[in-house]
Amino acid sequence: MDMNEIKEIFFQECEEQLAELESGLLKLNDGDRDPETVNAVFRAVHSIKGGAGAFGLDDLVSFAHVFETTLDCVRSNKLEPTQDVLKVMLKSADVLADLVSASRDGSGVDESRSRGLVKELEALAHGEMPSSSAHEAPKPAAKAAPAPKAAPAPAPAAKAETPKPTDDSGFQPIPFSFDGFGEDEEPAIEGSVYEVSFKPRRELYSKGNEAALLLRDLSRLGEMSINCDTDALPALDKMDPEASYFSWKISIRTTKSEDDIRAVFEFAEWDCDLEVKLAEEASSNEELPMVPVPFDLSILDDSSASDEDEKAVQSSADETVAAAVSAAETATSVTKAASRASEKKESAAAAAAAAAQNNAAAAAAAAGQTIRVDLDRVDRLINLVGELVINQAMLSQSVIENDATGTSAVNMGLEELQQLTREIQDSVMAIRAQPVKPVFQRMSRIVREVADMVGKSIRLVTEGENTEVDKTVIDKLAEPLTHMIRNAVDHGIETPEKREAAGKNPEGTIKLTAKHRSGRILIELQDDGAGINRERVRQKAVDNDIIAADANLSDDEIDNLIFMAGFSTADKISDISGRGVGMDVVKRSIQALGGRISISSRPGHGSTFTMSLPLTLAVLDGMVVTVAGQTLVVPLTAIVETLQPEASAIHSFGANQRLISIRNSFCPLVDVGRVLNYRSTQANPVEGVALLVESEGGGQRALMVDAIQGQRQVVIKSLEANYTHVPGIAAATILGDGRVALILDVDAVVAASRGQSMKPEMSLAATG
Amino acid sequence: MSYAVKSLIEGSKELIAFRISDQEFCVNIMSVREIRGWTQATPLPHAPPYVMGVINLRGAVLPIIDLSARLGMKDAEPTARHVIIVSQMKTKVVGLLVEAVSDILTITEENIQPVPEVSSDLERQYARGILAVDKRMICMIELDALFPDQESEAA
Numbered sequence: 001m002d003m004n005e006i007k008e009i010f011f012q013e014c015e016e017q018l019a020e021l022e023s024g025l026l027k028l029n030d031g032d033r034d035p036e037t038v039n040a041v042f043r044a045v046h047s048i049k050g051g052a053g054a055f056g057l058d059d060l061v062s063f064a065h066v067f068e069t070t071l072d073c074v075r076s077n078k079l080e081p082t083q084d085v086l087k088v089m090l091k092s093a094d095v096l097a098d099l100v101s102a103s104r105d106g107s108g109v110d111e112s113r114s115r116g117l118v119k120e121l122e123a124l125a126h127g128e129m130p131s132s133s134a135h136e137a138p139k140p141a142a143k144a145a146p147a148p149k150a151a152p153a154p155a156p157a158a159k160a161e162t163p164k165p166t167d168d169s170g171f172q173p174i175p176f177s178f179d180g181f182g183e184d185e186e187p188a189i190e191g192s193v194y195e196v197s198f199k200p201r202r203e204l205y206s207k208g209n210e211a212a213l214l215l216r217d218l219s220r221l222g223e224m225s226i227n228c229d230t231d232a233l234p235a236l237d238k239m240d241p242e243a244s245y246f247s248w249k250i251s252i253r254t255t256k257s258e259d260d261i262r263a264v265f266e267f268a269e270w271d272c273d274l275e276v277k278l279a280e281e282a283s284s285n286e287e288l289p290m291v292p293v294p295f296d297l298s299i300l301d302d303s304s305a306s307d308e309d310e311k312a313v314q315s316s317a318d319e320t321v322a323a324a325v326s327a328a329e330t331a332t333s334v335t336k337a338a339s340r341a342s343e344k345k346e347s348a349a350a351a352a353a354a355a356a357q358n359n360a361a362a363a364a365a366a367a368g369q370t371i372r373v374d375l376d377r378v379d380r381l382i383n384l385v386g387e388l389v390i391n392q393a394m395l396s397q398s399v400i401e402n403d404a405t406g407t408s409a410v411n412m413g414l415e416e417l418q419q420l421t422r423e424i425q426d427s428v429m430a431i432r433a434q435p436v437k438p439v440f441q442r443m444s445r446i447v448r449e450v451a452d453m454v455g456k457s458i459r460l461v462t463e464g465e466n467t468e469v470d471k472t473v474i475d476k477l478a479e480p481l482t483h484m485i486r487n488a489v490d491h492g493i494e495t496p497e498k499r500e501a502a503g504k505n506p507e508g509t510i511k512l513t514a515k516h517r518s519g520r521i522l523i524e525l526q527d528d529g530a531g532i533n534r535e536r537v538r539q540k541a542v543d544n545d546i547i548a549a550d551a552n553l554s555d556d557e558i559d560n561l562i563f564m565a566g567f568s569t570a571d572k573i574s575d576i577s578g579r580g581v582g583m584d585v586v587k588r589s590i591q592a593l594g595g596r597i598s599i600s601s602r603p604g605h606g607s608t609f610t611m612s613l614p615l616t617l618a619v620l621d622g623m624v625v626t627v628a629g630q631t632l633v634v635p636l637t638a639i640v641e642t643l644q645p646e647a648s649a650i651h652s653f654g655a656n657q658r659l660i661s662i663r664n665s666f667c668p669l670v671d672v673g674r675v676l677n678y679r680s681t682q683a684n685p686v687e688g689v690a691l692l693v694e695s696e697g698g699g700q701r702a703l704m705v706d707a708i709q710g711q712r713q714v715v716i717k718s719l720e721a722n723y724t725h726v727p728g729i730a731a732a733t734i735l736g737d738g739r740v741a742l743i744l745d746v747d748a749v750v751a752a753s754r755g756q757s758m759k760p761e762m763s764l765a766a767t768g
Numbered sequence: 769m770s771y772a773v774k775s776l777i778e779g780s781k782e783l784i785a786f787r788i789s790d791q792e793f794c795v796n797i798m799s800v801r802e803i804r805g806w807t808q809a810t811p812l813p814h815a816p817p818y819v820m821g822v823i824n825l826r827g828a829v830l831p832i833i834d835l836s837a838r839l840g841m842k843d844a845e846p847t848a849r850h851v852i853i854v855s856q857m858k859t860k861v862v863g864l865l866v867e868a869v870s871d872i873l874t875i876t877e878e879n880i881q882p883v884p885e886v887s888s889d890l891e892r893q894y895a896r897g898i899l900a901v902d903k904r905m906i907c908m909i910e911l912d913a914l915f916p917d918q919e920s921e922a923a
Contacts, residue, residue, distance in 0.1 A: 676813035723831040
């Protein structure tokens, strides 16, 4: 496995982490305050950062780091995840996703945007944690850290101003220089003394981490003294060579923040007991039974030194500790009680975090195991199963032909085979079934971005995102859905001012719902905007010669005009308060998926787009019919009912139109044989069967066929693969006798019949 | 020695010859995938007259072209003795209905005579040369030129 493959796996994992991140943030946005959610979000960013670090993707690492720092504040309850905070975080998640894809394909990113967000994130983090603003001081931090250089006096005031932070460093504004790091490198007289207690667990070593290296890294942050606690060390004969016996107490004087100290232990933090606190606390705990053992820092630089030979050596301990204590005493003017209280809070938070971590581990285990499989392999399997189904049907048919009694053992065996094949087919299809969640999540990003662009405030509510549908459908769903969401945000929802004027909540809501209904997936996109302005839509359609000026159209028909090709051109979009931007493109792509789309709109209350899509593009439940000696398959989902027309129900209408009356309503009769050019004259309806179908756009048509053979599930075969698209035909399939049957494209047939019938109707309306 | 090896050595090529009506044609054997018997095809609506329909070729939907009609001759009336030459054209696979496969020819470039000046566009469009074999005349046709529409769609 070469580096690129590993990198590719990393990117795949990144995508999963990003999805996790976004869904977690959205949960938080909805008011979820489960610490586990916060942890999941944190972990996602953390993993991306870790992986990115391994591949040297510096941009990604640095952004993820800032993001992570802010998330950590939320995790440790230092930062309240308010809507505003989450807004920034969601944007950050978007930028993180951009950075990931930029690293993947080398494309550029909007740097100003990511820089701006870095500032915002830092502001959020610092706003509550003034002490960590050691390198930068964004405006929000200034409030909490008003201390001018080298003036620690107003610390209590800062504390009072920010009652929220439980960060015990909050009370100590650190004098620092904005001018650059150079000065920080000077022997640090300033800076605070932290007491770090570090007790590695066995896992730390087994994962290849090295306590000595961590300590060496720590030593770079400032002046430190180390005490090794060897009490746990058993007698030599009881010693487990792989166990961890040592723990360290480190006292470090540094200008860096607590977070920086924690960052040293970043990749080991799950595998050790780590405590970082200001030395003030330590001074009160000096009676801790600790044996200071001399520790030679220089051995830390010898990377070959194993922890077993590690001799805890104290270096320059006396002066440092003394300095630390005095620094702590002089620099802090806060009562012990206050710090105690904050200490308590922090430990409670830590306990909660630890508990949540355990939960997470349990949840991860319960989530079940998954494997990554190349999609091609699944497709091959699906194709093979399709062949199996056809073969099984052919075999059954020839057996039945030769064995009329239907009682032979062969027949029984065949029946079982049939069931097995069906089960195999279902299981294989289930492999490809995926929840629509990833697509829906992408939509929330689009809503955010477009809403920001047009200055609207919009909430996306999603429902049923775990509804499963075939992967190919999901992949192809994203594009039309994006288009529709953009439209809804741009044209559907009004500006906040208009909304307020109309007495609505200034924040618009777009609702995206997915659900299963009778073997199809139904996706609804609902906005609470102004709805379609029928007057203007109609006018537009007349201007563009789509309908006659005096055409008599129902409201529904007017709404559905927006799906007509050439209804609107891009530069005229904003002229229309309704929709109509490339909706014909949306409709076409939905139709290409074997789906239908329709719209219903209530002026002032918004519009709802309803898309009905097949669950899979591989099989279809169809009604097998005969037309002019040909066998055709009509998708079952299109058929409302079937009926045997009586002569009295057929009415001639105009030159060559016929209507059939069904329960007192008249419905145009379409001879499928004529539309497909199978015969030159119209068949006598009384001799055939009428299939009442509902085409998108609401209208019903009665399709005339000669006879119904039965219902069956058919495997869809592409006609385009070796031929071209055939008008009126959606695809082909192979029937039990091994012959090819064509699958009727009901909508296209209806449209074709409408195209022929439209003009006479219009002229009638004009003369009438 | 196999045909393939021979053709490599001699710089020659293999052609598969077939009969339509009383004329003989040939195509490059490299574009032929298999030859199979005629089965009833399912007609396609709105198809050009030379497209007979589609058949099931081991699970794939294979369009069948009546080569006789495509070459401007009378429509074929397929019988059980007709054969389908399954051939590859760019990314698509189509079946060519012919009366019978007559021969496999190994030829070199110098065996191919230029197409004589004829008035018909159709002949000029598909004919790539004329071969004289045992007093028979065999017209070499270029499959890709027969279906320019499909070609552009495949690309």
